[in-house]
Amino acid sequence: MAFVEKKLPADAPVVDKALNWVDSRFPLTKLWNDQWGKYYAPKNFNFWYIFGSLAMLVLVIQIVTGIFLVMHYKPDATLAFASVEYIMRDVPWGWLVRYMHSTGASAFFIVVYLHMARAFMYGSYRKPRELIWLFGFAIFLCLMAEAFFGYLLPWGQMSYWGAQVIVNLFGAIPFIGPDLSLWIRGDYVVSDATLNRFFSFHVIAIPLVLLGLVVAHLIALHEVGSNNPDGIEIKENLDADGHPVDGIPSHPYYTFHDIFGVTVFLTLFSAVIFFAPEMGGYFLEYNNFIPADSLKTPPHIAPTWYFTPFYSILRATTSEFLFVVQGGIAAYVAFIYVRTKLPKTIKMAIAGIALVAIAGMMPGALDAKFWGVVLFGGSVVILAFLPWLDLSPVKSIRYRPDWHKLVYVIFAIAFVTLGYLGVQPPSPTGERISQVCAVIYYGFFLLMPWWSAAGAFKTVPKRVTFSAH
Amino acid sequence: MSNEKQVDSGRRGLLVATCAAGGVAGLATAGALVSTFQPSERAKAAGAPVEVDISALKPGEMTTVEWRGKPVWILKRTPEMLESLAKTEDKVADPTSKKPYTMDLPEYCDKQKRSRKEHPELLVTVGICSHLGCSPSSKFQPGPQASLPDDWQGGFLCPCHGSTFDLAGRVYKNKPAPQNLDVPRHMFLSDTKIIIGKDEKGEA
Numbered sequence: 001m002a003f004v005e006k007k008l009p010a011d012a013p014v015v016d017k018a019l020n021w022v023d024s025r026f027p028l029t030k031l032w033n034d035q036w037g038k039y040y041a042p043k044n045f046n047f048w049y050i051f052g053s054l055a056m057l058v059l060v061i062q063i064v065t066g067i068f069l070v071m072h073y074k075p076d077a078t079l080a081f082a083s084v085e086y087i088m089r090d091v092p093w094g095w096l097v098r099y100m101h102s103t104g105a106s107a108f109f110i111v112v113y114l115h116m117a118r119a120f121m122y123g124s125y126r127k128p129r130e131l132i133w134l135f136g137f138a139i140f141l142c143l144m145a146e147a148f149f150g151y152l153l154p155w156g157q158m159s160y161w162g163a164q165v166i167v168n169l170f171g172a173i174p175f176i177g178p179d180l181s182l183w184i185r186g187d188y189v190v191s192d193a194t195l196n197r198f199f200s201f202h203v204i205a206i207p208l209v210l211l212g213l214v215v216a217h218l219i220a221l222h223e224v225g226s227n228n229p230d231g232i233e234i235k236e237n238l239d240a241d242g243h244p245v246d247g248i249p250s251h252p253y254y255t256f257h258d259i260f261g262v263t264v265f266l267t268l269f270s271a272v273i274f275f276a277p278e279m280g281g282y283f284l285e286y287n288n289f290i291p292a293d294s295l296k297t298p299p300h301i302a303p304t305w306y307f308t309p310f311y312s313i314l315r316a317t318t319s320e321f322l323f324v325v326q327g328g329i330a331a332y333v334a335f336i337y338v339r340t341k342l343p344k345t346i347k348m349a350i351a352g353i354a355l356v357a358i359a360g361m362m363p364g365a366l367d368a369k370f371w372g373v374v375l376f377g378g379s380v381v382i383l384a385f386l387p388w389l390d391l392s393p394v395k396s397i398r399y400r401p402d403w404h405k406l407v408y409v410i411f412a413i414a415f416v417t418l419g420y421l422g423v424q425p426p427s428p429t430g431e432r433i434s435q436v437c438a439v440i441y442y443g444f445f446l447l448m449p450w451w452s453a454a455g456a457f458k459t460v461p462k463r464v465t466f467s468a469h
Numbered sequence: 470m471s472n473e474k475q476v477d478s479g480r481r482g483l484l485v486a487t488c489a490a491g492g493v494a495g496l497a498t499a500g501a502l503v504s505t506f507q508p509s510e511r512a513k514a515a516g517a518p519v520e521v522d523i524s525a526l527k528p529g530e531m532t533t534v535e536w537r538g539k540p541v542w543i544l545k546r547t548p549e550m551l552e553s554l555a556k557t558e559d560k561v562a563d564p565t566s567k568k569p570y571t572m573d574l575p576e577y578c579d580k581q582k583r584s585r586k587e588h589p590e591l592l593v594t595v596g597i598c599s600h601l602g603c604s605p606s607s608k609f610q611p612g613p614q615a616s617l618p619d620d621w622q623g624g625f626l627c628p629c630h631g632s633t634f635d636l637a638g639r640v641y642k643n644k645p646a647p648q649n650l651d652v653p654r655h656m657f658l659s660d661t662k663i664i665i666g667k668d669e670k671g672e673a
Contacts, residue, residue, distance in 0.1 A: 161603055161604075161629070164601070164602045164603065165601040165602060165603060165629055166601075167602075168600075168601040168602040169601060171601075171602075178571070182507075182508065183506050183507060184506070185508075186506055186507065186508055186509070186512065187508050187509075187512040187538070188508065188512070188516070188537055188538055188539075189537070189538035189539055191512070191538060193508070193509065193512060197506070294535065294538055294539070294540070295533050295535055295539075295540035295596075295604065296533070296540065296604060297603040297604040297605070297606070297627075297628055297629065298628065299606055299628050300628055301603065301628055301629050314630075315630050315631070315645070317645070318643055318644065318645060319642075319643055320643050367647035368645060368647065369600055369601075369645060369646070369647050372645060425615075425616055425628070425631075426616060426629075426630060426631030427615075427616055427631075431631070
């Protein structure tokens with residue numbers, strides 16, 4: 001097709017002419033309109049719908065502050081700790097940039113956990129938004145990798161021993177494990193080689209992947225359209241112009257709505273940066289102000305708070321607990337046999353896998369350490385299956401049976417309890433409680449195909465619930 | 470109205486060959502990049518045996534030295550400490566160290582005391598927990614205390630996941646750590662000097 005440039009009148013403003021020139025060569029206006037300007041979002045968004053925009057904001061904060069930190073930081077085991085203190089004490093405003101970055105890390109997880117909680121409540125992962133959820137899940141994995149790699153860089157005691165523990169998790173994999181952790185570390189212990197490669201992952205490899213995933217997440221979202229607190233597909237009800245009746249263009253409506261949310265967020269964010277950047281040892285752990293010492297583990301080591309729910313599941317997996325897991329698996333398979341209409345071959349396959357797992361958990365077979373890593377990894381990966389586990393006829397919690405709310409509350413309590421116990425030193429009572437919570441955590445997901453479809457559902461209205469304000 | 474041209478099988482063959490050659494080169498490059506992750510020659514070379522002077526070590530005291538980047542504990546046990554090992558014998562998961570962590574218990578070491586038979590009081594062990602590689606802390610004081618059972622006999626507690634070890638570095642049953650602490654090959658150069666990473670048979 002021949003190149004055609006739209007002809008503007010000779011007296012058109014120069015800005016219009018410039019835009020026309022660009023639009024003929026690059027779909028600038030089209031991109032803006034598709035992705036935001038004329039993207040029709042449901043008009044009934046509530047408080048929970050601010051966290052996507054905030055996650056974007058925090059991502060920008062992390063990238064910008066990160067760029068400036070790299071200008072002063074030295075990825076060298078003998079210099080790293082001192083270079084961070086140099087940033088804190090000698091670089092003009094360096095402390096602010098560093099605190100923005102370290103607080104940003106925790107803020108990122110707070111925002112993302114709330115963003116995910118929103119998806120849980122309103123069924124935002126349900127068809128046709130499965131890919132949005134999967135891209136989001138991959139973003140969550142990248143964030144965890146970013147946080148983990150980044151935490152080694154200050155080369156404090158927590159950095160060092162945290163990395164030691166996580167890298168050794170891979171050592172629990174049968175046969176290849178020990179070589180794999182050696183390969184990840186690049187040395188027999190966490191050392192300068194490890195620091196350098198983690199630096200490379202933290203500043204370039206993972207951020208590149210992360211940015212690509214964020215783009216994919218947004219393209220997928222703007223393709224199928226946003227969910228809303230009522231879980232109604234607004235595209236099924238269009239007006240004469242072909243726009244959803246219950247939709248409003250993101251610009252200007254959600255532009256200003258989000259700017260308001262951003263100001264509230266930045267107020268809180270600044271308050272933390274200026275008045276409590278360490279957040280009582282939760283955002284920056286006190287032991288990390290001690291330089292890394294390969295001969296001495298600090299008396300109490302725990303990952304940063306955002307990893308602790310999963311970490312608690314790891315810690316809960318003792319050889320005793322494996323008997324419970326074995327019982328659970330056996331009961332689950334029996335349940336599948338009685339309660340599902342799956343083809344016989346699939347049932348047989350499930351039973352086969354379960355049998356192998358149960359045999360592997362027998363005393364003398366694979367040890368509890370390996371299964372701890374499996375349950376730890378599984379507790380994260382299971383999130384990816386959510387779109388296919390939830391069989392509820394309605395998306396939003398608003399139209400589910402009331403007792404479903406209780407299920408979500410129990411799950412949330414178990415998740416928070418696991419998180420709390422993960423920052424506490426190990427104790428026999430804590431171990432028991434975390435085992436109970438681990439069972440609730442897995443039960444919530446594994447039994448979801450049944451409980452999510454059970455009960456009396458309410459009628460979903462045709463139009464979204466909205467009162468003008 | 471078909472516009473398809475006849476496939477030139479000679480050219481198609483060359484295309485496949487070019488793709489295959491390109492693929493091989495790509496895989497080889499990826500292999501080189503993956504290999505850079507392995508320990509460097511410098512990292513492999515660092516690992517010489519370490520000599521330690523233990524003349525100042527009093528009974529009940531422990532010193533830590535670095536060997537291959539890892540902490541090695543040298544604990545001079547008191548007679549009471551050695552007696553506690555008989556009491557922990559049936560509470561530990563692997564009393565005779567049949568299932569070693571990264572190195573076999575040297576054959577010159579006693580199974581229960583896990584020290585050289587001629588110097589039973591001196592425990593030499595790598596202070597790295599077999600669970601996830603933290604370094605356990607010393608809890609030599611017997612009796613009830615935080616994070617420990619009431620009939621505690623003295624030993625080590627891993628701060629990361631709560632594994633406990635007796636005073637011979639043997640892991641208690643039902644703990645996350647699957648194996649006992651490693652006992653490196655070591656020997657006495659004199660009554661007050663030991664070497665770690667080397668014994669009568671040569672370097673470990």
